[in-house]
Amino acid sequence: MNYPLRRLFSMLAVALLAVAGLTGCLATPDSAGGDPNAVRIGTLRGQPHLYAPYFMQRFAPQNTSYEIVLFENSPDIKNALASGAIDLGVLGAPAMLAGIAAEQDVRILASAADGGSGFVGRPEIRTPQDLRGKKIGFPAGSSQEIALKLTLRANGLDPDTDVQLVNLAYSDMASAYSAGRVDAFLSAEMGVSIARQAGAHQIVSAYDTPIGATNIVFGGNGRFLDEQGDRARDAVMAFTRAIDAMKGDRAAWASGLVDTFGTDRAVTDIAIENITLRWRLDDEYRGRVAELARQMVAFDQLPTAPDMTEAYRPEFLETVGAGR
Template identity: 25%
Template sequence: MTAISVSRRKLGAFMLTAATIAALSASFAAADENSVRVLRSPVGTFQGLYIAEQQGYFKEKGLKVEVKVGGAPSQNIAQLQAGQADVIMSGSFDLVAAAAQGLPVYAVLNTQDQGEVATTGLMTPPGSPIKTLADLKGKKIGMPGIQSTQGLMIYRALERAGMTKSDVTLVNLPFDAMIESAEKGNVDAIAPIGLFFSLAQSKGFGELKEAYQEIQGTPAVIFASSRDWVGKNKETLKAFNEAMQKAYDYGNEHPEAVRAVDSAQTKMPPDYIKTRYIAPFVAGFQRDKWEAAIKDMAKFGFIPRVPALSDFVWEDAPK
């Protein structure tokens, strides 16, 4: 059994029901001039938002930024399309999938690249007999979104090992359910993200490191907006990006500020927060790495066509 590709899905996968939209409408105040309603990632790389607020960078730019905790990447894209947020955090490849289907979305700012030290990867529970990619044949792999960075990582790694996507079953799981699912044997391996990746490491999960190498250098979690909002709020968005870049610089120089946000905004164990690896914040996109990955997304059936970067990357996004 294999994953269903995005090309077989309908645009409705990114849309919300009327009831859900109505419920969401109360979650954000009506937008004012120079206000930005942000849906952040629930799993990490969001610390810059709180640092920008705490250090007064948003205030310096005359911005009123309201931050809410979002959901999975595709859910945040759906809320963006429904007008329930101005800027969202989403997976870089989830945004590509939306753009490939014609949704008017723009990547406007990066948060982190898949750097030298992994913040995601292919992991197995303690005691697992899976030691190589070949051992995955016939196994189930849990991940937060099949048409995702992690899905591409798995398929690229399998291809390099002489296997195909039909050799495994990818299972879509919530961020916070993957570790427990693997521990209970419901899936044989997982591809967690951010804080949950580090938590799996602390629990003694093994890692097939060759998988992560397949996506190294590509954008991880990004900020995105709708073309309509960008077109009407270019100066506001430029100010938001400038404030965030200052927050990135501050966070990279003061890791204790990042850990303080972790303590205030997550339920991760204090001892883990004190010692976890903090990947550097990066504002610009490595466009060549991203373009190569997009071509492979089409090859593996994640998207129906290869969109040009200019179709979904804002022209004023940091280089």
């Protein structure tokens, strides 16, 4: 085994041990956690572009607690939001769009992060044309799936016939690459930077498609928003301040990830450089989200596009903006 692969396996082992240790002290979908009056916020394990909930408590009003609930994928966060098991969530835009299209009681409150994706592969794969006949990993139902298929088509490759697409969980991408089960993958951090540290390289940008770098949003349960509007407003305020704090102190952001999830610091520093944190819902951003919804229909992720006039609850963010 060469050194890059030994390093990759070592980093994966550390990450798995860290996550295993966290399950005893952080709330999970199967444990209610401590404070029954806490605002419950869902996010994903170990992904740097969904780390904002860990900064929110420092901006919480007095006597307000934010409880972090960890999930393995964005559809599970969306389902927990729809059921009311959690109040708020940081998750992939496609999952929220799917919930809105299905008329579930979930709405987008703010943007959260662009980027955090990468299209990487073996050193001998120098151009998209070299992918013909190769196995490519992707997470089904994600913005990365849309970006992958649009990128392949833009380079004259049919996603259905010219390559072999392999659906993998985010946490499995780097290990599948190291084991030779895929030759390349288009997925999210941290897997992208772990693979790059082990010798993979960027084949082509993941962002040169009509959806751009659109990726992560901050969403809420409709009943919570209606019945606890003041707490929802305070949480949106805390979220926007958390995003701004992370943007202003990237070292603290990276250190938080290392401390919370046991990630490798060198890999973490690379990963966060691939992420653009944000919270505004400007017209340009809404246009990209609408394009993402159209592409989800085109690629059979959705039967019909959601009503984008019903997708957002902007009044909470507007209150935040007016007060800053």
